[in-house]
Amino acid sequence: MRISVLGTGMVGRAVAAxxxxxxxxxxxxxxxxxxTMARREPDAMGNPPFATWLAGHPHLLLExxxxxxxxxxxxxxxxxxxxxxxxxxxxxxDNLAGKVLVDVSNALDFSRGFPPSLxxxxxxxxxxxxxxxxxQARVVKTLNTMNAHVMVHPESLGGGDHTVFVAGNDAAAKAxxxxxxxxxxxxxxxxxxDLSAARGTEMILPLWLRLMGxxxxxxxxxxxxxxxx
Amino acid sequence: MRISVLGTGMVGRAVAAxxxxxxxxxxxxxxxxxxTMARREPDAMGNPPFATWLAGHPHLLLExxxxxxxxxxxxxxxxxxxxxxxxxxxxxxDNLAGKVLVDVSNALDFSRGFPPSLxxxxxxxxxxxxxxxxxQARVVKTLNTMNAHVMVHPESLGGGDHTVFVAGNDAAAKAxxxxxxxxxxxxxxxxxxDLSAARGTEMILPLWLRLMGxxxxxxxxxxxxxxxx
Numbered sequence: 001m002r003i004s005v006l007g008t009g010m011v012g013r014a015v016a017a018x019x020x021x022x023x024x025x026x027x028x029x030x031x032x033x034x035x036t037m038a039r040r041e042p043d044a045m046g047n048p049p050f051a052t053w054l055a056g057h058p059h060l061l062l063e064x065x066x067x068x069x070x071x072x073x074x075x076x077x078x079x080x081x082x083x084x085x086x087x088x089x090x091x092x093x094d095n096l097a098g099k100v101l102v103d104v105s106n107a108l109d110f111s112r113g114f115p116p117s118l119x120x121x122x123x124x125x126x127x128x129x130x131x132x133x134x135x136q137a138r139v140v141k142t143l144n145t146m147n148a149h150v151m152v153h154p155e156s157l158g159g160g161d162h163t164v165f166v167a168g169n170d171a172a173a174k175a176x177x178x179x180x181x182x183x184x185x186x187x188x189x190x191x192x193x194d195l196s197a198a199r200g201t202e203m204i205l206p207l208w209l210r211l212m213g214x215x216x217x218x219x220x221x222x223x224x225x226x227x228x229x
Numbered sequence: 230m231r232i233s234v235l236g237t238g239m240v241g242r243a244v245a246a247x248x249x250x251x252x253x254x255x256x257x258x259x260x261x262x263x264x265t266m267a268r269r270e271p272d273a274m275g276n277p278p279f280a281t282w283l284a285g286h287p288h289l290l291l292e293x294x295x296x297x298x299x300x301x302x303x304x305x306x307x308x309x310x311x312x313x314x315x316x317x318x319x320x321x322x323d324n325l326a327g328k329v330l331v332d333v334s335n336a337l338d339f340s341r342g343f344p345p346s347l348x349x350x351x352x353x354x355x356x357x358x359x360x361x362x363x364x365q366a367r368v369v370k371t372l373n374t375m376n377a378h379v380m381v382h383p384e385s386l387g388g389g390d391h392t393v394f395v396a397g398n399d400a401a402a403k404a405x406x407x408x409x410x411x412x413x414x415x416x417x418x419x420x421x422x423d424l425s426a427a428r429g430t431e432m433i434l435p436l437w438l439r440l441m442g443x444x445x446x447x448x449x450x451x452x453x454x455x456x457x458x
Contacts, residue, residue, distance in 0.1 A: 121350045122435040158454035165436075192439045200436030206351040207394075207429030210421045211453060219456035224440060225387035227448035 004029050004072030006065055006087050008036055008050045009043070010148045011104060012078035018152035019076075020059050022183040027061040028054075029068030031090060036062065069095035074102065074176065075137075081107035081119065081126050088134060097136035100173040102180075103127045103198075104143040104151070106205050115209045120202055127167070127198035138173035141198035142166045142181065145208065147218035154185045154221075162223035163188045167197035190224060233258050233301030235294055235316050237265055237279045238272070239377045240333060241307035247381035248305075249288050251412040256290035257283075258297030260319060265291065298324035303331065303405065304366075310336035310348065310355050317363060326365035329402040331409075332356045332427075333372040333380070335434050344438045349431055356396070356427035367402035370427035371395045371410065374437065376447035383414045383450075391452040392417045396426035419453060 005016040006029040013028075020026045030036040030050075039049040047053070054062060061071070069075050069091035079087040084105050088096065107126040108116035120126055127141040142164060143151045154160045164186050168174045178189050192200065204222075212218050234245040235258040242257075249255045259265040259279075268278045276282070283291060290300070298304050298320035308316040313334050317325065336355040337345035349355055356370040371393060372380045383389045393415050397403045407418050421429065433451070441447050 118351045118432075122347045157456055162452075162454040190440070190443055192443050197439045200439045203347075203432040203435050206432050210426045210429045211419065214419055214421050215453075215455060217456075221454050223391075223452040223454050224444075225391040225450050225452050226444060227386055227446075
């Protein structure tokens with residue numbers, strides 16, 4: 001499938017590289033291609049500049065948000081939550097219409113430092129805000145509850161025996177996303193229901209951030225342990 | 230230890246019975262003893278009236294919030310989140326001073342039906358509100374992220390291989406609580422740090438409620454799967 005991944009940060013890189021690895025044709029979307037390629041310094045998290053990273057992934061395309069969204073049959077929003085509305089507007093409603101839009105972002109506000117605060121509560125979610133603004137996109141929320149590496153390599157942790165959630169209003173779109181998740185190696189995908197369930201997964205971030213502190217790093221995930229029989 | 234459990238609902242009953250079972254002397258606290266004992270109808274969740282339940286647990290005392298709090302060397306708040314401030318005021322600051330106050334409540338508002346909405350966000354938590362109002366109590370947040378039965382019988386689910394969180398400002402109080410959790414059968418207790426981490430565990434409730442719907446019941450819990458080595 002032709003897939004576009006909007007966002008050039010850790011999450012966008014991880015998802016784009018893994019989608020290509022499992023056989024998809026991938027375009028990464030950015031606000032300005034020249035500016036992204038011109039960066040020479042590591043980002044705030046110490047990641048290498050995008051051009052350095054891209055050189056190691058020669059099959060990936062780098063395009064503007066609009067061109068990338070036009071290219072993809074399916075679009076992944078991997079921008080930071082605070083940057084998501086502007087990125088999707090730049091991608092363009094026409095380029096998203098009718099397509100599965102996988103939202104992996106979180107509405108975290110880092111403007112007052114770490115830990116960030118959450119910009120949504122259980123009256124709304126970032127995913128629903130996106131769906132309201134782009135009603136013709138088929139938004140599916142997933143993968144926002146774990147570290148970028150765990151997202152695309154679930155087998156790296158506990159033999160892959162842990163959980164990823166999906167939520168969305170379009171059953172066929174969710175089925176498409178579940179299939180992609182299985183290609184990544186996910187075995188336990190829980191369908192939480194309609195897109196308002198994204199409130200629940202987005203609100204797990206404050207606990208996730210505390211756990212990262214308590215455990216000394218991001219290499220963990222939640223498993224939903226159920227009663228058997 | 231002499232322990233008081235404030236609250237006569239499902240959570241209060243489960244915690245009180247289990248504490249007695251593992252050898253503690255337990256007083257259950259209620260707003261009005263006569264009114265609680267006079268109820269003859271099941272509650273909204275279909276639980277038997279308290280008097281019926283108490284008849285099966287003859288070693289438990291039933292006292293007013295104030296008398297129960299006075300009795301306990303350690304106090305458990307198992308009231309509903311919306312009822313917590315009034316219950317603790319009735320218990321009395323003097324009766325809580327210097328004691329470990331285990332807060333297992335959640336700030337859920339059922340006034341608009343099910344699912345309830347959450348009355349806190351990651352700027353504050355019910356546990357911190359309690360700590361601010363009762364600064365001499367040694368508040369520890371725990372057990373608010375699973376069903377009442379799972380709280381006290383973790384072995385009933387997945388062989389007990391799942392996680393409970395603690396948060397609090399007083400290390401000795403947390404150690405006391407961890408010891409009680411171990412008596413209940415908990416093996417994986419994660420200390421999230423100071424009481425502000427209760428924001429994270431309280432905000433997991435919207436996901437918990439969605440999971441209860443998706444899985445068809447409350448017999449589940451989160452396990453934090455970590456990288457090994």
